[in-house]
Amino acid sequence: MIFYFTATGNSLYVSKQLDEERRSIAQAIHDQNKHYSYEKIGIVCPIFGHEVPPLVKEFMESSVFETDYFYMILTYGNRHANAAELAEKLCKKLNIAVDYINVILMVDNFLPGFDMEEQKKIDKHVEEQIELIRQDLKERKEWIMPATKTDREAHEEFLSRMKKMPQNDVLHAYHITKDCIGCGICEKICPKGCFKVEDQKSNQDPKGCIMCMACIHACPTKAIQMNMPEKNKNARYRNENISICEIIDANIQK
Numbered sequence: 001m002i003f004y005f006t007a008t009g010n011s012l013y014v015s016k017q018l019d020e021e022r023r024s025i026a027q028a029i030h031d032q033n034k035h036y037s038y039e040k041i042g043i044v045c046p047i048f049g050h051e052v053p054p055l056v057k058e059f060m061e062s063s064v065f066e067t068d069y070f071y072m073i074l075t076y077g078n079r080h081a082n083a084a085e086l087a088e089k090l091c092k093k094l095n096i097a098v099d100y101i102n103v104i105l106m107v108d109n110f111l112p113g114f115d116m117e118e119q120k121k122i123d124k125h126v127e128e129q130i131e132l133i134r135q136d137l138k139e140r141k142e143w144i145m146p147a148t149k150t151d152r153e154a155h156e157e158f159l160s161r162m163k164k165m166p167q168n169d170v171l172h173a174y175h176i177t178k179d180c181i182g183c184g185i186c187e188k189i190c191p192k193g194c195f196k197v198e199d200q201k202s203n204q205d206p207k208g209c210i211m212c213m214a215c216i217h218a219c220p221t222k223a224i225q226m227n228m229p230e231k232n233k234n235a236r237y238r239n240e241n242i243s244i245c246e247i248i249d250a251n252i253q254k
């Protein structure tokens with residue numbers, strides 16, 4: 001069984017390659033009884049700021065996993081730093097006996113940092129990476145991606161940069177332009193249910209926003225834009241093997 005979280009499809013694509021049985025974390029987080037018992041349990045999710053996204057942490061913190069083999073696969077686009085080590089620490093804190101943590105380099109969907117048109121052109125050998133991980137999981141390999149001193153320093157440097165940022169930056173991360181046609185895709189694709197369409201216009205309540213960027217990448221008229229500078233305001237991304245309906249199905253809050 002894989003529990004996954006995805007904003008633009010990378011982590012869902014990886015999950016689909018690794019297990020037929022899957023649950024979306026954006027929905028499983030609402031389960032009344034979060035006691036899960038399976039022979040193998042995996043978590044597949046993107047890396048946010050070298051860490052597991054807050055939604056995934058919250059899910060792990062509120063769940064009990066009963067399994068012989070627990071693994072985590074973290075998708076990232078540019079620099080994983082000490083993400084695997086931090087994920088291992090999280091597991092230890094939660095008394096989860098983790099057997100395997102690995103990372104997969106894919107398209108980086110972080111718009112302030114990357115131009116999606118450029119990203120899409122780079123061959124990151126995703127299939128080869130997935131195949132190696134598939135073999136490891138089949139053999140129930142016990143391995144945690146090691147971190148170097150440079151990895152840890154990169155994360156420390158990132159954290160001190162974040163501390164200097166105004167606290168309300170996340171709350172005011174996006175704005176919706178007059179190009180909004182009120183299609184409602186953002187309302188359906190947001191894993192936190194932050195959008196509401198009224199009178200043919202979408203409005204975001206930024207309180208619950210986890211800045212996953214599912215909404216901004218999925219908006220068909222590019223009417224959702226970041227408040228901080230983007231590398232290319234006209235370029236958006238969705239994993240080429242995943243449909244918009246699959247991401248909506250994974251994230252919709254009923």
Ligand SMILES: Cc1cc2nc3c(=O)[nH]c(=O)nc-3n(C[C@H](O)[C@H](O)[C@H](O)COP(=O)(O)O)c2cc1C
Binds near residue numbers: 007
């Ligand atoms: C808020 C945010 C933070 C991110 N932080 C990192 C990061 O620290 N390192 C990195 O390499 N990629 C980072 N990324 C890129 C994603 O981890 C990567 O594109 C991932 O594969 C997206 O998965 P998804 O399509 O399943 O959402 C970040 C993306 C977002 C939206």
